[in-house]
Amino acid sequence: MKFLAVALLSLVLTGCDVAVHLDGFDMGRTPAVKTEYPTVNLPLSLRQSNWVGSRNEGSCVHATMVTLFRWQNRPNTADSWRQRHGNGEWPEDLAQKFDYEGIRYAYVTNGDVAFLEWACQTRRGCGVTVMGGKHMVALVHFDSEWAGILDNNDTDTITWVSRDTFVAEWQNSNGWAVTPVYAPAPPLP
Amino acid sequence: MIRYLLAVAVLVAASCVPALAGEPVMKADPAYGVRYAQEKVATLPNDQETPYLTLFGDRNDPKFREMVTWFDANEILNGIKTQTHWNVIYTDNPLYGERYAATVPALPCVRLQAVTEEQPVAEYSGVNVPMTADALARGLNSTASSAKCFLPWRRNHNCPTPSPQPKPIHVDPPAPPLPPTPPGPKHEAFPWLLLAMLTAVGGSLGAVKHVRDIYYGHKA
Numbered sequence: 001m002k003f004l005a006v007a008l009l010s011l012v013l014t015g016c017d018v019a020v021h022l023d024g025f026d027m028g029r030t031p032a033v034k035t036e037y038p039t040v041n042l043p044l045s046l047r048q049s050n051w052v053g054s055r056n057e058g059s060c061v062h063a064t065m066v067t068l069f070r071w072q073n074r075p076n077t078a079d080s081w082r083q084r085h086g087n088g089e090w091p092e093d094l095a096q097k098f099d100y101e102g103i104r105y106a107y108v109t110n111g112d113v114a115f116l117e118w119a120c121q122t123r124r125g126c127g128v129t130v131m132g133g134k135h136m137v138a139l140v141h142f143d144s145e146w147a148g149i150l151d152n153n154d155t156d157t158i159t160w161v162s163r164d165t166f167v168a169e170w171q172n173s174n175g176w177a178v179t180p181v182y183a184p185a186p187p188l189p
Numbered sequence: 190m191i192r193y194l195l196a197v198a199v200l201v202a203a204s205c206v207p208a209l210a211g212e213p214v215m216k217a218d219p220a221y222g223v224r225y226a227q228e229k230v231a232t233l234p235n236d237q238e239t240p241y242l243t244l245f246g247d248r249n250d251p252k253f254r255e256m257v258t259w260f261d262a263n264e265i266l267n268g269i270k271t272q273t274h275w276n277v278i279y280t281d282n283p284l285y286g287e288r289y290a291a292t293v294p295a296l297p298c299v300r301l302q303a304v305t306e307e308q309p310v311a312e313y314s315g316v317n318v319p320m321t322a323d324a325l326a327r328g329l330n331s332t333a334s335s336a337k338c339f340l341p342w343r344r345n346h347n348c349p350t351p352s353p354q355p356k357p358i359h360v361d362p363p364a365p366p367l368p369p370t371p372p373g374p375k376h377e378a379f380p381w382l383l384l385a386m387l388t389a390v391g392g393s394l395g396a397v398k399h400v401r402d403i404y405y406g407h408k409a
Contacts, residue, residue: 043287070284073276106233121237181234183274185284186241186302189292189309 036187038141038148038158040125046070047155048078053086060136061089063152064127065180067138071125072182077103089136091176104181111175113167116142119179123187126179133174142166238304242273245289246297247280252318253297259322266326269333273301301329 048066053059062085069078085097091109098105108115119126120142128139130149140158141148147166149159161169170177244260246253257277260270278285280296293300295315302309311332319325 041288043283045287046283073278073282073284075282075284115233118233118235122234123237183241183276185288186243186274186276186300187304188288189300189302189307189312 038150039120039123040068040071040138040140040150040184041188042067042071042140042150042185044156047150048082048152049155050152051086053088055087057087058135059086059088060152061094061127061178062086064136064138065094065178067150067152068125068127068180071185072180073185074180074182091178094178098180105178106181107176107178109174109176111171115177116167116170119177123184124179124181125184126177128170129173129176130169131173133176135173136176139166139177236274240273240304240310241276241300241302242269243276243278243300243302244297245278245280245285245293245300250297256297256299256318256325259325263322263326265330266322269301269326269329299325299329301333 046067048063048070050063051059062081066078066082069075069081091107095105095107106115116126116128116139120139125138125140127136128149129136137152138150139147140150141160142163145163147161147163149161149166151159244253244257246256248254260266260275278289280286280290293314294312295317297318298312298314299318300309301311311329313319313325313328319328
């Protein structure tokens with residue numbers, strides 16, 4: 001009886017080959033994180049434009065810091081900084097001001113690219129020197145191919161340049177990069 | 190010769206003085222007056238994977254103000270706060286209006302996000318916000334525990350530890366050995382041989398009958 005049952009089952013199931021093909025769908029490559037472009041995606045109205053200080057100098061460094069304060073959810077610090085500081089700036093003096101006001105910050109002046117990677121991977125962004133060191137802009141994106149730049153003289157647009165081009169420009173501009181170190185704005189769900 | 194040696198000595202001494210005085214080596218940019226000093230060494234926080242804990246609310250809302258204090262007073266909430274990117278975003282902050290308002294279902298709102306997840310790990314807003322700090326802590330903690338594979342503070346905190354093992358309280362005595370099973374009736378195999386013989390006999394009888402009918406006729 002058992003033999004007959006097995007034989008019957010074999011006969012019934014012959015030709016029932018189950019094959020499912022999911023063409024064009026690769027779950028292993030589905031990204032888990034919604035990536036924002038640029039990483040530091042500050043709304044237009046919060047991007048601080050450059051202003052002329054009391055000594056008739058541009059305030060690009062301070063404008064960049066104000067922008068980054070706003071991104072790192074320090075609106076009061078940003079407003080206060082905008083009111084009390086201006087004119088041209090250099091690394092030591094800025095560091096002194098940060099120290100005096102108890103602001104957490106980090107900076108390099110040696111053109112170390114790892115700092116830029118850290119700043120953008122942690123979603124903080126940073127100020128970087130360009131134009132031979134006479135101007136500072138905000139680096140709002142930095143990945144394996146592209147660098148996104150927010151210029152305080154043109155806050156409406158993000159300028160995208162290749163990573164290599166940007167790194168060369170920065171390193172030929174004294175390689176100064178600086179950022180406040182607070183909790184970055186949370187990502188959008 | 191003496192003058193030459195003296196000049197060399199003066200030059201060497203002059204170059205050593207700033208270093209001995211501990212002054213940084215400066216690169217001057219005369220055109221813009223920008224100076225660049227030596228490197229400042231700092232430990233950068235490697236917090237790329239740190240989750241985000243955010244409170245959205247109106248600073249005039251007493252319920253929201255109370256919630257903000259929970260994260261200092263309650264031990265569990267404070268523990269979560271210190272291990273996340275903690276942000277309190279008030280509704281009068283332009284960052285809220287221009288970036289987050291469209292994503293917040295109701296105020297006040299507590300949102301816990303992990304960088305590896307597209308959607309928030311936990312979110313309580315409006316009337317769904319727990320009434321007490323303990324309830325919120327329990328809610329966030331239980332949600333986080335289900336997501337502990339990517340929330341670092343859950344990896345080493347508040348997880349049940351396997352040792353020491355609790356001693357068993359009620360131990361049943363070992364079961365007595367089962368009595369030997371009585372020999373049952375022998376399982377008889379199917380009589381295939383008998384079946385074959387019967388089939389052969391029946392078949393041959395039928396064949397004989399068939400031959401007789403054909404060659405000798407069938408008398409009706």
